[in-house]
Amino acid sequence: MQTSKFNDYSFPDNSGHFENYGGCFVPETLIPALEELEETYKKADKDPEFHKEFNYYLNNFVGRPTPLYFAERLTKYLNGPKIYLKREDLCHTGAHKINNALGQALLAKRMGKTRIIAETGAGQHGVATATVAARFGFKCVVYMGEVDIHRQATNVFRMNLLGTEVRPVTAGQKTLKEAVSEAIRDWIASSGSSHYILGSALGPHPFPLIVRNFQKTIGEEAKKQILEQEKVLPDALIACVGGGSNSIGLFHPFIKDTGVRMIGVEAGGNGEKLGEHAARFSGGRLGILQGTKTYILQDENGQISNTHSISAGLDYAAVGPEHSLLYDLKRVEYTSADDNEALEAFQILNKIEGILPALESSHAVAWLLKNHKQFTKDQTVVINLSGRGDKDISQALERINLEV
């Protein structure tokens, strides 16, 4: 039985390792800030008052629990399996990102910080961070690649409305990876007064642990909800994987339930050539980027490769370290959907279910559209609809020719 192997699953260890992955690879200057964060988090995690406060805002500010919605028409359209959508798109600010931003803002408050730094790709994490910064009265600076600023102009305006300064990053590929480096550079110089709200289950320890734990509310709710509605655990969970926070949030509470398949969908982009996609488990290998040891898209000289995806939120060269472990353990099946498949899923979910998904989440839907025959009609799958697609409208407009 495979069950026993995962019954003891308890990662990361005390130093932030997911076996060979994760850890803490940063310049020494960042250590005091990371130690302070770890200490604060550990204390908060043991403090019922912290959880009470976190849950209060999750329920009343974010709008949790989010529905687990039976997608009846899509189920019929595919002739099964039974499809449930975890509606993170209905969260305040439009994506799961707010769960983590909120949790970390509460930690920043406990640490007495006055300023928040964040990076953003699609803009969802930036908007979520700007929102909690406004709510709790922090000064806020968000770093965003120039390319993403153009792709996600409305999110830039939203952040400005929330009182956040968006600083364009012009280095390298001018997307998420460079924004992360710039945010870290800011933090190296300002960690006394600033907290860096990293937006995905990435980066140096303790971020992968903290972000996962703030996001695992997704999976905990989904588990409860599916048992209420179907009386049994689902046959599969499907989520898109950029850095990997929405997916680890959904997957983590199910790791020990080995009867539940887990499918992580990376961005297949334009093709299989290095630079044309962001599928770390197809073209990547072991390396260290931005504080963590994990699967990374890089060339033969160790230079980090450019990536491409139609969705800014999946357009990143490294994957969260816990995913690398789950890949090695074969607990999660990692696969990819390309730009066109995601765009098609984006349209189908609009047309059939009346739901506008983010292009990121569309990758998860796309996988099922292609692979639904792997399931029988009576089986049940849960797709994490990690965000809504309002931000993607103008980009979709450029790519989709509607015959109305």
Added chain:
Amino acid sequence: MGKSNIKRFFTNREKPAFIAYITAGDPTYEKSIEIVDALVKGGIDMLELGIPFSDPLADGEVNQRSAQRALNSGMTPERCIKLVNDIKAKHKDLPVIFYTYLNLAAYAQDFKKFCAAVNGAGLDGLLLLDLIPEESREYREEAEKNGLGLVALVAPNTKEQRIKKITDYASCFVYYVSREGVTGKRKGFAENVEKKINIIRKYTDLPVVVGFGISSPEHVKAAAESGVDGIVVGSAIVSKIQKIADNTGTVESLKKFVSSLTEPL
């Protein structure tokens, strides 16, 4: 070569060593050789050679651009090792260490091969910028096997109880980063350096050098007065190389600038 060479180098020095940082291959491989010649003529005592990385998160704008120029000129970790070889052939007594992010040293090929290759080229030490003591064991062991010393970083905000952990891992020298923040020029020389250096010396007999933000003869003088064994100047030199790259400066003017920095020592 290697660790023992560094030890010999620092022993019985009467004045602090001047350590110059440049990115290998900025603006080109050939120009780097010419630049090192000028640095030596300008009076430097040791060379810290950066291997250009696509994502240098601890570096300020000047060094980021420098890395980009070097990458554009086709620099790879392998060619950086060859450059060490070429530099050592011309300046056999000049200690040379690598300044690099761990991904390039350990995950381009593998760390074992990397250490063997740099040892073969005559490199004297390694500064692995994103390696902290807690993660260092496997890397340290491999470096030691090849006679390579590791440079350890202490930051201004490093707590005293951590300094011992850091100095225990160092086997080459200790680099005191006098400024919070990334590499780059600053207005004045940092405060409290002397105090911090004395705290570090409580825990180690290794040489202690200071760097980050040192960009003028006045800074060099102030740094020397803090009782350090070496002074690192990086971005200020790289700024001059930027001028060489865009044809607004010459190698000769770089040499003059470096002479002005080494003069106070």
